[in-house]
Amino acid sequence: MRSLGRGSNLGSFYKLSVEERLRIVQEFSGLSDDEVNILRTGALPVPSAQRMIENVVGVLPIPLGIAVNFLVNDRDYLIPMAIEEPSVVAAASHAAKIARAKGGFKTSSTEPIMIGQIQLVKCPSPRNAEKQILASKQDILNKANQQDPTLVSKGGGAKDLRVRILPSIAGTMVIAELLVDCRDAMGANVVNTMAEAVAPMLEQLSNGNANLRIISNLADRRIAKATGHFSKEDLGGEEVVDGIVQAYAFAAADPYRCATHNKGVMNGVTAVCLATGNDTRAIEAGAHAYAAKTGHYSPLTRWSKDENGDLEGFIEIPAAVGIVGGITAVHPAAKISLKILGVKTAKELGEVMAAVGLAQNLAALRALAAEGIQQGHMSLHARNIAAMAGAEGDLIDKVAAAMVDEKKVRLDRAKELVTEIASSKNRDASHKEAHQAKKHPA
Numbered sequence: 001m002r003s004l005g006r007g008s009n010l011g012s013f014y015k016l017s018v019e020e021r022l023r024i025v026q027e028f029s030g031l032s033d034d035e036v037n038i039l040r041t042g043a044l045p046v047p048s049a050q051r052m053i054e055n056v057v058g059v060l061p062i063p064l065g066i067a068v069n070f071l072v073n074d075r076d077y078l079i080p081m082a083i084e085e086p087s088v089v090a091a092a093s094h095a096a097k098i099a100r101a102k103g104g105f106k107t108s109s110t111e112p113i114m115i116g117q118i119q120l121v122k123c124p125s126p127r128n129a130e131k132q133i134l135a136s137k138q139d140i141l142n143k144a145n146q147q148d149p150t151l152v153s154k155g156g157g158a159k160d161l162r163v164r165i166l167p168s169i170a171g172t173m174v175i176a177e178l179l180v181d182c183r184d185a186m187g188a189n190v191v192n193t194m195a196e197a198v199a200p201m202l203e204q205l206s207n208g209n210a211n212l213r214i215i216s217n218l219a220d221r222r223i224a225k226a227t228g229h230f231s232k233e234d235l236g237g238e239e240v241v242d243g244i245v246q247a248y249a250f251a252a253a254d255p256y257r258c259a260t261h262n263k264g265v266m267n268g269v270t271a272v273c274l275a276t277g278n279d280t281r282a283i284e285a286g287a288h289a290y291a292a293k294t295g296h297y298s299p300l301t302r303w304s305k306d307e308n309g310d311l312e313g314f315i316e317i318p319a320a321v322g323i324v325g326g327i328t329a330v331h332p333a334a335k336i337s338l339k340i341l342g343v344k345t346a347k348e349l350g351e352v353m354a355a356v357g358l359a360q361n362l363a364a365l366r367a368l369a370a371e372g373i374q375q376g377h378m379s380l381h382a383r384n385i386a387a388m389a390g391a392e393g394d395l396i397d398k399v400a401a402a403m404v405d406e407k408k409v410r411l412d413r414a415k416e417l418v419t420e421i422a423s424s425k426n427r428d429a430s431h432k433e434a435h436q437a438k439k440h441p442a
Contacts, residue, residue: 007076008028008068008069008070008071008076008077008078008096009068009069009071009076009097009100010024010068010069013066013068013093014090014093018040021066022036022039022040025039025066025078025340028078028340029078029339029340029342030339031336031339031340035336035339038332038333038336039064039333039336042061042064042333043332043333044059044061044331044332044333046058046059048330048331048332051330052327052330052331062082062083062084062274063082063083063084064080064081064082064275064333064337065080065081065082065083065088065089066078066079066080066081066089066340067079067081067089067092067093067096067356067359068093068096069093069094069096069097069100070096070100070104070105070352070355070356070359071096071099071100071103071104071105072104072105072106072107072226072351072352072355073104073105073106073107073351074103074104077341077342077352078340078341079092079272079341079352079356080272080275080276080336080337080340080341081268081271081272081275081356082271082274082275082337083267083270083271083274085267086381086384088267088268088271088360089271091359091360091363091364091367092268092356092359092360092363094363095359095360095362095363095366096359098230098231098234098235098362099228099229099230099359099362101231101234102228102229102230102231102310103229104228105226105227105228105355105358105359106226106227106228107224107225107226107227107351107352107354107355108224108225108351109222109223109224109225109319109347109350109351109354110221110222110223111181111221111222111347112156112181112182112183112184112187112222112346112347112350113159113179113180113181113182113219113221113222114179114180114182114186114187114188114191114215114216114219114221114222114320115177115178115179115180115191115215115216115218115219115221116177116178116180116191116192116194116195116213116214116215116216117175117176117177117195117212117213117214117215117216118175118176118177118178118195118198118199118202118210118212118213119173119175119210119211119212119213120173120174120175120176120202120203120206120208120209120210120211121170121171121173121174121208121209121211122171122208122209123172123173123174123206123207123208124207124208125207126165126172126173126174127165129163129174129205129206129207129208130163130165130174132205132206133161133163133174133176133202133205133206134161134163136201136205137160137161139201140161140176140178140198140201140202141158141159141160141161141178143197143198143201144157144158144178144180144194144197144198145157145158145194146197147190147193147194147197148190148193148194151181151182151183151185151190154183155181155183156180156181156182156183157180157181158178158179158180158181158194159179159180159181160178160179161176161177161178161179162176162177162179163175163176163177164177174206174208176198176202177216178191178194178195178198179221180194182322182346183346184322184323184324184345184346185322185324185325185326185346186278186279186282186320186321186322186325186326186346187215187320187322188215188279188282188326189325189326191215192213192214192215195213195214195215196213199213217282217285217286217289217320218285218286218289218290218293218318219286219290219318219319219320220290220293220318222318222319222320222350223316223317223318223319224316224317224318224319224347224350224351224353224354225314225315225316225317225351225354226314226315226351226354226355226357226358227312227313227314227315227358228312228313228355228358228359228362229306229310229311229312229313230310230311230312230313230362231310231311232308232309232310232311235311235366235370236366236370238305238309240366240369240370241305241309241310241311242305243365243368243369243370244303244311244362244365244366244369245303245304245305245311246369247261247303247365247368247369248261248299248301248302248303248365251298251299252298252299255296255297258291258297258298258299259297261299261301261361261364261365262287262288262291262299262300264360264361264364264365265287265300265301265315265317265357265358265360265361266283266284266287266357267360267364268353268356268357268359268360268361269283269287269317269353269354269356269357269360270283270284271356272352272353272356273321273353275333275334275337276321276323276328276334276337276338276341276349277326277327277328277329277331277333277334277335277337277338278321278322278326278327278328279320279321279326282320283318283319283320283321286318286320287300287317287318290317290318300315300316300317300357300361301313301314301315301357301358301361302314302315303365311362313358313361313362314358315354315355315357315358315361316354317353317354317357319346319347319349319350319351319353319354321346321349321350321353322346322349323338323343323345323346323349324346378404378409381409382399382400382401382403382404382409382414383396383397383400385400385403385409385410385411385414386399386400386403386414386417386418388411388414389411389414389415389417389418390415390418391414391418395418395421395422398417398421399414399417399418399421402417402421403417
């Protein structure tokens with residue numbers, strides 16, 4: 001049972017110990033003690049890993065953090081994020097807090113339609129092939145839906161068929177496309193199965209050869225949208241709002257900037273995708289292809305200033321994710337992440353991911369416009385460098401702070417500081433011992 005006793009608006013969550021955070025997440029999400037222990041240990045049994053991929057030699061744990069403060073469609077969410085990059089979880093949490101003051105994020109999405117493509121080559125008459133295929137549309141859809149009666153019984157299944165005649169360097173191709181409502185699955189397995197099943201029919205109708213039969217990861221019929229409003233006071237003033245809008249304009253005009261702009265969006269989206277056991281490569285490929293759908297690579301988000309000088313944000317992104325099937329059904333941490341989120345449908349998961357992507361983008365643009373992205377990022381990066389240099393315990397923070405102050409976050413400087421601070425500590429200890437000896441001679 002999901003707890004309603006505590007919301008996601010958690011001040012100073014980052015100051016708590018891991019155990020204290022786990023207790024809050026357990027209370028919020030109704031996790032069992034066994035589930036909490038799985039999060040604590042990051043356990044993925046090797047036999048389970050063996051069933052996921054080939055040539056297994058071990059597992060690679062990735063940090064799992066919780067972004068707080070998210071209010072989406074008037075509902076509180078704690079957001080599991082699996083990522084190794086510093087600042088991302090904190091940035092999303094801070095942006096969500098700013099959004100919360102104006103009512104949080106509002107989201108919507110289309111039906112979960114995925115596209116299965118059957119490539120027909122060597123068709124004697126592409127136009128006639130198109131005509132014959134469309135004339136047999138219902139028979140083709142019926143054949144596709146015979147592959148998964150359970151999906152059909154839940155309201156999903158192949159809903160439509162379209163045909164495109166596609167000139168290419170290898171000649172003119174006929175591309176038949178199944179539009180499949182995948183309900184709460186990502187859909188790759190069922191769509192590929194349907195494409196394979198109808199391919200012989202399409203060959204007969206087109207007098208061509210069916211070559212590829214595969215899902216498309218450009219899920220432009222499965223879109224999630226999110227909006228947010230952010231007060232100029234909470235952002236740091238109207239100049240910061242102007243700076244964010246100008247940064248967006250830069251990304252809209254220049255693909256070199258836009259690639260980094262969209263990477264910031266995907267920092268959030270992909271982290272949730274990975275935490276919930278979804279296909280990060282599919283979500284990334286789909287997002288960037290969608291960003292280029294007009295022929296110009298464009299931002300996934302839009303930012304503008306309203307009549308009061310406050311900031312308005314909008315995101316539109318393909319959301320080919322699922323809450324059933326695939327790794328979501330077998331990876332213990334992925335199942336727990338979905339339980340923490342408390343999403344009931346794949347559509348809801350996609351909408352939450354869109355809200356996280358918008359929050360992440362705002363945080364990055366605000367940092368660039370107001371203070372420079374390095375300030376927060378480098379302090380966390382410096383701790384990693386300090387540890388690489390051999391610092392342990394409190395020495396990590398001391399070395400990191402010194403490097404940030406000097407603006408020299410480098411491994412060579414970290415090693416020098418480790419030696420200097422350790423030497424100074426040893427000298428202080430020697431002086432203290434000598435002083436004690438003088439006070440209390442034997």
